[in-house]
Amino acid sequence: MSAVAQAAEFADQFRDPVLAKGVSQVATATVLAALVVGVSRLRGLDLERELGVALTRGLVQIVAMGSIVGVLLTVDFVWSGAILLLMIGGATWISKNRGEGLPGVVRVSFAAIAFGAGLVIVVMTIAGAIEPTVRNLVPVGSMIIANSMQINSLALDRFRGELRSNRAEIEAGLALGAPPSAVIAEHVRTGVRASLIPIVDSLKSLGWVWIPGIMAGMILSGENPIYAALYQFVIMAMIFGAGGLTSVTSSLLIGTYVFTDAEQLKEIGDATDDGASGA
């Protein structure tokens, strides 16, 4: 598609009549949000300014993102890989905060997310579960990457905690002449298990505690509910598969970075404040 055609398509987004409907919905939602601001003022919570800024900022950010996605969806299919790679880069940047203090955290996070999410996206695209179009690959891929990022963050956070609280035990094992990989195997397992708890719980509660967004959206747009349910399961399974691969890769790789060539356990730093809230 030429640049002129892309620009025209981008501009068309803002002429779509559905936007008027969207603006009226935003107005209604804003009234409800304003009620919360009013309650805050009445009850002396002193949150009016913060709530106001958060609402405005949220609206601007999400509309900006919608516009960017609109542009991204007009590019050629071959750009999908670059867009997803950029997303993996962003996910690495956010995820590294959780693993702050662990040596090699950026390289490990990038490799783990790229491998876990990338492999699942490629396999499921080849299998036909994800249509090979930008419109499908980018949103579904981003969902898989985002979940891999969260799982990677959880795995790194837990693994760092394990190393810090079990340093004496790990060094006692090394002092016996044991291989580092064997000494930390239990801690790697703990990190992987802990990181997968949220997705396992989501799978267990699927359908009876919550109806996830994609399934709800498909039903609302008139899709066969059984097919919507099946596709939702496919999505959850992809997220689980990508997350599991990411977590295992991340934990195994980081396990090699925490030791020196002489098989000494490196100093493991604490999480920064930024890291505690970064992901």
Next chain:
Amino acid sequence: MSPEHRKAESRSPSIKLEARELTRVVDGVRIVDSISVRIREFEVFVVVGPSGSGKSSFLRLLNRLDEPTEGTVLLDGVDYREYPPRELRKRVGLVPQDPALVDGSVYENVVRGPGLRGEAVDDRRVETTLRRLGLDGYAERDAADLSGGEAQRVALARTLVNGPEVLLLDEPTSSLDSRAEARVESLLRDLSLTVVLVTHDERQAERLGERAMRLRDGRVERIGTAREVVA
């Protein structure tokens, strides 16, 4: 080094372990500062000194749990950096002050070295070691239920079962009652091993040590016979 020290050193028939200008700098502080000492085969060499004098850091360097900033250690005359770290640590076993036992039974802890390396366990050796440390019938006990003194003895058994040639002990009897302490001391005398013992108990240093070294601020203050050093 004083003539007295040189005399003590020169009596060595066979040097098992030798620290040469061993130094460790952390955050600009020389926590171990140019320590040179020769330790003879089968002797009990004691390291004494006030808290923070670098005793434990010195032991960690001998086991290469930490990397020297300067200097090195010779094991049987060979620079220890030439040995694969696992082989070195198996031969030069460290018993840390914190037993750091893992969840599981006493037996699982005692066989941890060979277990982690995927090697066969010599159950007869385990049984003999536990008996010599007064831990008969402890094999199936949960390690989490042990007293501090019992855990310390299990940590010693864990290193002995690993078959070291040199035993590095960091305050091995600090949590033991007098009876258990006497038993461990008797065992250390009877072992055909080279022992480097860190202790704050100067009486114990005199009882067990043939030679001793006093550290202060990471440096050697004195080396000589145990009696001379603790006097």
